[in-house]
Structures are given as C-alpha cells and as structure tokens.
Amino acid sequence: MCLPHRRILRAALLLFAITWLGAAASAQPGEGTLRVGSKRFTESYILAELLAQTAAPHTASPPVVRQGLGNTAIVYEALRSGAIDLYAEYTGTIALEILKGSPADTREAMNAALAPLGLGVAIPLGFNDGYALAVRAADAERLGLRTLSDLAKHPELKLGLSNEFLGRADGWKGLAARYGFTQTPTGLDHGLAYEAVAAKQIDAIDIYTTDAKIDHLGLRVLEDDKKYFPRYDAVVLYRLDLPARLPKAWAALQALEGRLDEHAMIAMNARAELQSVPFDAIARDFLAGTGKGARAEAREPRRGFAAKLFGPDLWQLARQHLVLVAVSVGVAILIGVPLAILVFPHVRLRALVLGFASLLQTVPSLALLAVLISMLGAIGALPALIALTLYSLLPIMRNTVTGLAEVPNGLRLAGTALGMTPPQNLRLVLLPLALPTLLAGVRTATAIAIGTATIAAFIGAGGFGERIVTGLALNDRELLLAGALPAAALALLSEGIFELIELAMRRRRGTPPSSLPLA
Missing domain, CATH: 1.10.3720.10 (MetI-like)
Incomplete structure (x- = not known):
C-alpha cells in the first residue's frame, strides 16, 4: 500500500473515531439522569411516562424516556447493559422469560435470582395484566367457545398471534402443548391483530387483559381452564445501583405502589387507543388526581390528522x-x-x-x-x-x-x-x-x-x-x-x-x- x-x-479512520466518540457522548445522558424504558405496546408507553413524571421533581435533570424499545429481549438487554435504569415489567414475564423458568414465584425469590445480574424487582403497581386469547363474541356464541379447551376443538379457526408471544417461553409453544392446539398461527403486530380480527381475517388473537379494545370491539376472552398462564402483576424492574444513585427519585417512585388497579389501567389505555390522547398527558392527568375513566374519555375530542402531522x-x-x-x-x-x-x-x-x-x-x-x-x-x-x-x-x-x-x-x-x-x-x-x-x-x-x-x-x-x-x-x-x-x-x-x-x-x-x- x-x-x-x-x-x-x-x-478516514480518525474521522470515523471522532464521529463515533461524539455520537456516543451525545447519546448517553449524564450520570444524574434517570433513564426510563418501555416496550412497544400502549400500556408500557403510559407506564414509562408515569414513572418518569413521578420522579421528575426529584432529579437534577429531566428524566430521559426511551419509548418503544421493542420486545422483552431488547428492553431487558438495554436494562442489563445500563442503557436504561428501570422499566415496568410483569412478574410472569420475569419468571419465565427473563429467569428462564426459574421457580421464583415471589418477589423475594425473584430478587434473589436477579441480584447476581445487578437487577431487582420492586414497587408492585397494583394490577395484573395477563395473557389471554380472545375471539369475536358472535363466534363464541355460535360455536360455544368459553374456554381455551373449546378453542382447541376447532382447528379450522385461524389464529393471529403477536410475534413476541410466538417466541416466548410462556407463549404459544407451551400453550399449544398444554391444550393440544394443531393450528399454525400467523405472526402479527399486537396492535394490528385487533384490526385483523375485527375484519374477520383471523378468528382468535392473543391479548393483554387490560387492553381497551377488548370491550370496544366486542371480543370474548376465553378462560384459561388448564391454568397455563401465570399471574402478570405489574412491577418495576430496575438496576440495583439506582436507589443509591438517585435516592430522592427512588423514594418518590415508591408512592406508586398499589396505586393502579385494572380499571384505571384499562381507562388509561382507552384514552390512548380510542382517543389518541398523548401518553404524557395521560400520565400527567393520573398523577394530578384527574385520571379520567371510560365515561370521561368518551367525551374527549380526538386529535385529527393535521394535529398529529404538525405536532x-x-x-x-x-x-x-x-x-x-x-x-x-x-x-x-x-x-x-x-x-x-x-x-x-x-x-x-x-x-x-x-x-x-x-x-x-x-x-x-x-x-x-x-x-x-x-x-x-x-x-x-x-x-x-x-x-x-x-x-x-x-x-x-x-x-x-x-x-x-x-x-x-x-x-x-x-x-x-x-x-x-x-x-x-x-x-x-x-x-x-x-x-x-x-x-x-x-x-x-x-x-x-x-x-x-x-x-x-x-x-x-x-x-x-x-x-x-x-x-x-x-x-x-x-x-x-x-x-x-x-x-x-x-x-x-x-x-x-x-x-x-x-x-x-x-x-x-x-x-x-x-x-x-x-x-
């Protein structure tokens, strides 16, 4: 040469290194900044804003909210690597997906298993958001579908399941083995699945039990009669160094313990999904004590396309x-x-x-x-x-x-x-x-x-x-x-x-x- x-x-290599160093420096918040993550579904977006706004008055700089990081694998990797400090997770997911089937059925057992990873579980928020399968109410009546065992008896029905559910340890593979499902499900985005089942392109979907569109679209949630799914109690999964690094913010977050129930979460999800209310506004209303229920959100004006485009x-x-x-x-x-x-x-x-x-x-x-x-x-x-x-x-x-x-x-x-x-x-x-x-x-x-x-x-x-x-x-x-x-x-x-x-x-x-x- x-x-x-x-x-x-x-x-070229020198300029490359300088560029990346500058990008890395600008991409990483300061040591005193709280970094909150979320997965890519409505409830997780709202909970991330709720955590960030609760801690915001007690931090030197505004918290950084990393919204929509993807599925459990990506957001968990972000937490483990220190790119975020905490996010809202669910006990069933922690036990089966993160701890890979560890018999950690209590918070104490989970914390003992997570401690070597530098992580911990705290602040149970007060509601359970479990997995379930749902069908159109008309089909449930016509075919006599009440339980997942009933659904397994109808292999002609088309299943559309979220891609994460298809690959999870507590997802489709184990469910199919437990109930004897013979269908080959189609992989769909969780949000798009509701539109697909409403349009009769598929017959059954996986849902979160606090989803707002279950009642809105008239779906029937099928009973898990063989008790396959564990409880998915909402908690905060966090890095163990967080309480010492930001003690005032951590103390403020403790006030969220037990403050949310299923009805409150469903109402907040409805405001986001049915009225297009911004996630930060939903969290702000809840913390201000004006958390609006289903009746209140029905009277809210829906944001138009121009407002979204030129927001x-x-x-x-x-x-x-x-x-x-x-x-x-x-x-x-x-x-x-x-x-x-x-x-x-x-x-x-x-x-x-x-x-x-x-x-x-x-x-x-x-x-x-x-x-x-x-x-x-x-x-x-x-x-x-x-x-x-x-x-x-x-x-x-x-x-x-x-x-x-x-x-x-x-x-x-x-x-x-x-x-x-x-x-x-x-x-x-x-x-x-x-x-x-x-x-x-x-x-x-x-x-x-x-x-x-x-x-x-x-x-x-x-x-x-x-x-x-x-x-x-x-x-x-x-x-x-x-x-x-x-x-x-x-x-x-x-x-x-x-x-x-x-x-x-x-x-x-x-x-x-x-x-x-x-x-």
Missing part, C-alpha cells in the same frame, strides 16, 4: 432523522471511498470486500440493532448510526469501484505519459471522471438511510420512526402516516438536492442532460 493511500485510510414534536423528530442520515452517510463516505480506492487494483480483494458489504445488506435491520445493543451495551443514536453506516457502505463502495473501472484506459495512460505519479493520476484524472458514478452511489445510500432510519426508533434513537412505532402500537393509521409522510418528503427533498448537484456538474462539464430510459 502506497504512502498516500495509507494517509487517506488513516485520516410539536415535528421539528425535533426531523432534526433527529437528519442527523442520523447525515452522520451515517458522511462516515460511510469517509470509509467506503478510500477503501474502494485501495481494493480497486486487486481483483480478488475487491470481490471479497464488496461481497462482505453485500452480506451486511442481507442482515435484517432489527436483528443487527439487537446485536449492536448487546455488543456496545448502549441504545439510542450510537448503535443506530453504526447500523446505518454499515447499510450505506455497499452502494458507495460499489459505485466508486464501478466509476474507476469505467475510466477509459487511454485516459489512464495519458496521465502517466504526462508524468503524473499514481496519486496525482488518481486525484486529477480518475476520481474526477468517476465522480458522477460515485455521487450516484451516495444518492442511493442516502435514500436507503432515510428509509432505514425509521427503524432506529425501536431502540430509542428518535426520528420519524417514533411516530410509526407508536402508530403500530396503537393501530393508529393517522399517526403512522404522520411519521411516514415526513420521511417520504425528506427522501424526495434529498433526491431534488442530488438532482441539482448533478445538473450543476453537467453544466460545468458542458455536457447535455442524460435521458433516463423508460421502464
């Missing part, structure tokens, strides 16, 4: 989305272009590097984010930026190599004949001629990053994906569109900017606009 190439690579979080989400895209594509350019230049003369090495970059593109984004959380011990911007950078490398590297390969051999030799050194030939001849193709790769990488950045909301990295994730949890189409439309507008804006850049380059070279072939 020649000296100029080494300098290019060294500079106060629009510019904050836009800024977060832009930063994720700009930094990840920028770092991908700093890494991908020098690396492509270095491997270009070596055919086998080039094929190996491009093949590895292509392999990265095949890794599902959520799986990659989960792996990065485990490796880095962090959630938020840092793992999201790394994932987006990895996805951006292939189009940039491939187009750089393609652009260099397209330079006519005569022009390469002309530069050498004029006495140019290889670095000069690269800088003055090859790269300028390859620039249009390279820029097309950056354009593609930017489009990929804008779309993929919406997935970053699953790990608390912000951006327009926050609205999409929340809309999925609430089955709120308007909120989904309020996140998807700005992301699409950003993609169109980026296309317009690249089109202007290419137009300026063509004018500078004095070449006519290229015509695009018709599909």
Whole structure:
C-alpha cells in the first residue's frame, strides 16, 4: 500500500473515531439522569411516562424516556447493559422469560435470582395484566367457545398471534402443548391483530387483559381452564445501583405502589387507543388526581390528522432523522471511498470486500440493532448510526469501484505519459471522471438511510420512526402516516438536492442532460 493511500485510510479512520466518540457522548445522558424504558405496546408507553413524571421533581435533570424499545429481549438487554435504569415489567414475564423458568414465584425469590445480574424487582403497581386469547363474541356464541379447551376443538379457526408471544417461553409453544392446539398461527403486530380480527381475517388473537379494545370491539376472552398462564402483576424492574444513585427519585417512585388497579389501567389505555390522547398527558392527568375513566374519555375530542402531522414534536423528530442520515452517510463516505480506492487494483480483494458489504445488506435491520445493543451495551443514536453506516457502505463502495473501472484506459495512460505519479493520476484524472458514478452511489445510500432510519426508533434513537412505532402500537393509521409522510418528503427533498448537484456538474462539464430510459 502506497504512502498516500495509507494517509487517506488513516485520516478516514480518525474521522470515523471522532464521529463515533461524539455520537456516543451525545447519546448517553449524564450520570444524574434517570433513564426510563418501555416496550412497544400502549400500556408500557403510559407506564414509562408515569414513572418518569413521578420522579421528575426529584432529579437534577429531566428524566430521559426511551419509548418503544421493542420486545422483552431488547428492553431487558438495554436494562442489563445500563442503557436504561428501570422499566415496568410483569412478574410472569420475569419468571419465565427473563429467569428462564426459574421457580421464583415471589418477589423475594425473584430478587434473589436477579441480584447476581445487578437487577431487582420492586414497587408492585397494583394490577395484573395477563395473557389471554380472545375471539369475536358472535363466534363464541355460535360455536360455544368459553374456554381455551373449546378453542382447541376447532382447528379450522385461524389464529393471529403477536410475534413476541410466538417466541416466548410462556407463549404459544407451551400453550399449544398444554391444550393440544394443531393450528399454525400467523405472526402479527399486537396492535394490528385487533384490526385483523375485527375484519374477520383471523378468528382468535392473543391479548393483554387490560387492553381497551377488548370491550370496544366486542371480543370474548376465553378462560384459561388448564391454568397455563401465570399471574402478570405489574412491577418495576430496575438496576440495583439506582436507589443509591438517585435516592430522592427512588423514594418518590415508591408512592406508586398499589396505586393502579385494572380499571384505571384499562381507562388509561382507552384514552390512548380510542382517543389518541398523548401518553404524557395521560400520565400527567393520573398523577394530578384527574385520571379520567371510560365515561370521561368518551367525551374527549380526538386529535385529527393535521394535529398529529404538525405536532410539536415535528421539528425535533426531523432534526433527529437528519442527523442520523447525515452522520451515517458522511462516515460511510469517509470509509467506503478510500477503501474502494485501495481494493480497486486487486481483483480478488475487491470481490471479497464488496461481497462482505453485500452480506451486511442481507442482515435484517432489527436483528443487527439487537446485536449492536448487546455488543456496545448502549441504545439510542450510537448503535443506530453504526447500523446505518454499515447499510450505506455497499452502494458507495460499489459505485466508486464501478466509476474507476469505467475510466477509459487511454485516459489512464495519458496521465502517466504526462508524468503524473499514481496519486496525482488518481486525484486529477480518475476520481474526477468517476465522480458522477460515485455521487450516484451516495444518492442511493442516502435514500436507503432515510428509509432505514425509521427503524432506529425501536431502540430509542428518535426520528420519524417514533411516530410509526407508536402508530403500530396503537393501530393508529393517522399517526403512522404522520411519521411516514415526513420521511417520504425528506427522501424526495434529498433526491431534488442530488438532482441539482448533478445538473450543476453537467453544466460545468458542458455536457447535455442524460435521458433516463423508460421502464
């Protein structure tokens, strides 16, 4: 490797390290900040806000709420790694999913099993939110469905179950074995399952017993007659260092013990799912003593699409989305272009590097984010930026190599004949001629990053994906569109900017606009 190439690579790696260090510093809150997490369903969003607002008057800085982090595996990994300090969990999930079937049936036993992990259980909130299966009431009457054993006798009925329930230790596999189910269920998002059963696309779904849409859609909850499901009492799962680190906030959180019952939780879920009331407003009303019941929420005005689209979080989400895209594509350019230049003369090495970059593109984004959380011990911007950078490398590297390969051999030799050194030939001849193709790769990488950045909301990295994730949890189409439309507008804006850049380059070279072939 020649000296100029080494300098290019060294500079790129230095900029890469500086960028990540800055991102890591900005992504991690201060030591005195309470960090609250939530899973990706309505009740967990509300409970996260309830915990944060209860502690807020007793912390030096406002608590950071990491909403919608995904399923149990992701939010638990965030807690274990120290990326969050606590979140609302359920005793059945702790015993069977986190402790993997440990016979920890009391809080004391759970704390003894969790202590070696640096975790603990405290503050029982006062309600049980169990798993159950539900069917349409009309089907229950017609087929005589009262229990899960009755459901197992009708293999013709279609089951649509949440993906987490399908994979949980206390989920479908054990339930099917206990009751003898022979159906092959369809995996669905929890929020979308309600719409699917209402539209008669499926016949039975898994539900949480405090879901507001059970009564709203007229569903019949089937009795667990063989007692498969344990109790799922809501508690706080926390890091053991939290009480010593934030003693006043921890003392304030103790006041929530036993304060919530099933009716209060159902009413709060209804306000979110049926009236689109923001989660923070629901928590604020409850803490202020004005927790509204079902009758009160029925009279509340529903937020319209315009209010969701142009909500106060629009510019904050836009800024977060832009930063994720700009930094990840920028770092991908700093890494991908020098690396492509270095491997270009070596055919086998080039094929190996491009093949590895292509392999990265095949890794599902959520799986990659989960792996990065485990490796880095962090959630938020840092793992999201790394994932987006990895996805951006292939189009940039491939187009750089393609652009260099397209330079006519005569022009390469002309530069050498004029006495140019290889670095000069690269800088003055090859790269300028390859620039249009390279820029097309950056354009593609930017489009990929804008779309993929919406997935970053699953790990608390912000951006327009926050609205999409929340809309999925609430089955709120308007909120989904309020996140998807700005992301699409950003993609169109980026296309317009690249089109202007290419137009300026063509004018500078004095070449006519290229015509695009018709599909």
